[in-house]
Amino acid sequence: MxxxxxxxxxxxxxxRYSEAAFxxxxxxxNDVAYTELPLRDASGRRFAYIRVKAGSCAKAARILMTHGGYARPYPFAxxxxEIVSSLALEGIDVSFENVRNILNGSAPSGYCENLAYCMKLALDFISDDANVITERNAEKLLRLLEPPPALESGRTETETPAALREDTSGGNVHGKAGMSENAGKISDFLQALTDFVNSEDDIxxxxxxxxxxxxxxxxxPIGSRSGLAARMIHLWVLARMGYxxxxxxxxxxxxxxARAEYREAFTLVLRNAGITGILDVTPFLSFFAREVYGKIGPLRETGESAERFAELMKxxxxxxxxRELWEFVQSYYGAEEFSTKTLERDFRSAAYATVRAFVVKFEQLGLLASVKYTNKSRYRAL
Structure with a gap:
């Protein structure tokens, strides 16, 4: 078996097997395979996982431990x-260009962009090393991500499947009200969360x-937008762990x-718990080891261009x-092409002549590549 x-x-x-065998x-x-986690859901069910079935994350850990030296708190591109994809998982469509502009200081417009702005505030919060994971800070983060009632009243129903939008399996601490109206349950949740994050263990x-x-x-903890919170807290935990x-x-x-597999892994944990009474999160961990951590490749910010730039700085x-323009190009465009006009517009604090001189020089230095079109050139970072 x-x-x-x-x-x-x-x-x-x-x-497939007899009742006695099962x-x-x-x-x-229970006796041999499970490693218990110090968590309980609102119904009191314990969490556990099977170490040998969860998968390996060693390669991803090595990559995530590196730091590209980007000066901004996080690369905008x-x-x-991340924001576009996380919102897409909630059935919310917002353009990459608009989100990137919001990260660069543009004002949001409409419900979807305001949610993206909430996520920008959350990213700013978790990227600050001073914001360690405590109950108070976790509550602050949740409040940044909980849309104001006035904003929520104007939204349309999302396409998020019921398994993620309305988990009725007994673990819900939110109820039908907001955080303030569920203060007791939220407090228990925050304590359990931070105790587990900060515990010393061999997981x-x-x-x-x-x-x-x-x-x-x-x-x-914040109702229908808890998926956004789960993914943001995931990043926060990794960052505070040194990744x-x-x-x-x-x-x-x-x-x-791999959204279908993500939802199936989540649902499978709940289905199994309905049979055993234990929230065995192994399917969910295995999904992340295989489909998320397993897909992480080398970072652009740690390649030959980064080494070349560091030498030139010395x-x-x-x-x-x-230096400011190069850091902006790396952060804002990533591998995307840009023109001198778009760089002047997006950077906002350099004259066109300065931008033009920058791209010419950095192409000669081998840090930018140009792509020739009929009547113009575009550039991309190498």
Whole structure:
């Protein structure tokens, strides 16, 4: 039974084997296989996972421990993609360009962009190293992500499946009211969250962050927008654990690309708990190890261009304004092409002649590549 390809689906396992064999299987899981987590849901059910079935995150951990040296708190291009993908998982459509502009200081317009702005405020909060994970700070973060009632009243129903939008399995701490009206339950949730985050244990840290993701998603502390909170807290936990590049990698892009598997893993944990009474989060952790952490590749900010730029800085060949422009290009455009006109417009504090001189010089230095079109050139960072 332990090698069955449907190991994670207890409902099918129970149908495939005799009742006695299945009961013995569950008993063995409890006695031998489960590693208990110090979490309970609102119904008192305990959390656990199977270490050998959860997957390996060693490669992703090495990449996320690096730091590209970007001067801004986070690269705009990467985190704009994070916001767009996280909102897409809630059935909310907002353009990448508009979100990136919001991160760069533009005012939001309409319900969807205001949600993106809430996420920008949350990113600003978690990217500040001074904001360690405490109950008070966790509550602040949730309040940044909880849309004001006036904003919520104008929204349309999302396409988010019921399994994620309305978890009725007994773990909900939110109820039908907001955070203030559920202060007691929210307080218990915040204490459990921060105690687990700050506990010393031998759980793989990336898997621990994924378990916290599930805990927030299941607990629904801010109701229908708790998915946004779960994914933001996931990033916060990784950043505070020392995985600095977690704010340079749009993890939600991979989640959104495998959204069916994400929802199935979440639902499977709840279905299994209905049979065993235990929230075995192994399917959810396995999903993240395979489909999210397993998809992380080398960071742009740690490649040959970064080394070349650092050498030029040491040699005094880069001016302060050129450094600012280069950091902006890396953060705002990533691998995307841009023109001198768009760079002048987006950067906002350099004359066109300065921008033009910058792209010419950095192309000669091998840090930018130009792409020739009929009557103009566009550039991209190497």
């Amino acid at each position: 332990f090698s069955d390809e449907r190991f994670f689906d207890f409902e099918r396992m129970r149908g 009961r013995e299987f569950v008993s063995l899981l 990467a985190m704009a993609e 793989d840290e990336l898997l621990k962050a994924a378990a916290i993701h599930f805990f927030v998603l299941h607990s629904r 600095h590049a977690s704010l340079a990698v749009p993890l939600s892009r991979s989640v959104n690309a 040699e005094g060949k880069i001016t302060t304004k050129e």
